[in-house]
Amino acid sequence: MSENDKELTEATESLKTLHIAKRQDYLQWDDYFMATAILSAKRSKDPVTQVGACIVDKHNRIVAIGYNGFPRDCSDDIFPWTKNADDALENKKLYVVHAEANAILNSNSTSLVGTRLYTTLFPCNECTKLIIQSGIRSIFYISDKYAEKSVYQASKRMLNSVGISYRQHVPVKKQIVIDFDDILNE
Ligand SMILES: O=c1ccn([C@H]2C[C@H](O)[C@@H](COP(=O)(O)O)O2)c(=O)[nH]1
Numbered sequence: 234m235s236e237n238d239k240e241l242t243e244a245t246e247s248l249k250t251l252h253i254a255k256r257q258d259y260l261q262w263d264d265y266f267m268a269t270a271i272l273s274a275k276r277s278k279d280p281v282t283q284v285g286a287c288i289v290d291k292h293n294r295i296v297a298i299g300y301n302g303f304p305r306d307c308s309d310d311i312f313p314w315t316k317n318a319d320d321a322l323e324n325k326k327l328y329v330v331h332a333e334a335n336a337i338l339n340s341n342s343t344s345l346v347g348t349r350l351y352t353t354l355f356p357c358n359e360c361t362k363l364i365i366q367s368g369i370r371s372i373f374y375i376s377d378k379y380a381e382k383s384v385y386q387a388s389k390r391m392l393n394s395v396g397i398s399y400r401q402h403v404p405v406k407k408q409i410v411i412d413f414d415d416i417l418n419e
Pocket residue numbers: 279281282283284300301302316325329330331332333354355356357358360
């Protein structure tokens with residue numbers, strides 16, 4: 234080992250002893266934004282599919298968050314969460330604001346041009362129209378469970394046509410545990 238290498242090793246060791254070496258287990262950006270979308274989804278009262286969305290600008294700043302739910306002041310206890318009721322008016326579909334739409338609406342007039350969307354569910358055709366119109370440039374999703382439905386095929390048709398990229402997020406960390414007590418014990 235050269236004299237230089239020795240000095241370098243000693244310096245690294247002393248940094249370790251001083252406990253000032255950088256933490257290695259921090260969240261990567263994409264996991265962080267997808268986890269934010271997942272956390273947002275936890276707010277949804279939908280008994281079947283909770284969806285969360287998080288929009289991020291080119292500086293990695295979160296500019297908007299949303300989840301699927303009824304419009305403001307339309308009570309979760311009055312409007313129906315039913316999916317296949319015979320009476321069309323009793324189906325949630327007619328009332329729910331989708332997570333991506335809510336995120337776009339929550340962006341507080343900030344421009345979304347060039348932003349990225351992290352969503353727990355691949356966006357439907359209606360959300361895709363809003364995504365295109367608002368200037369979002371790329372989409373990361375987790376579930377594509379309705380891929381065979383024409384609504385979702387229409388999304389892909391539009392996204393392919395306008396060149397908005399979409400890809401399934403592969404997490405670096407498979408599990409992120411939130412334990413409130415961890416903060417107290419730090
Ligand atoms: O782009 C989308 C598509 C769907 N959602 C919401 C709408 C509903 O609340 C659920 C889907 O319910 P299912 O019972 O699984 O059909 O997801 C959304 O937010 N964004």
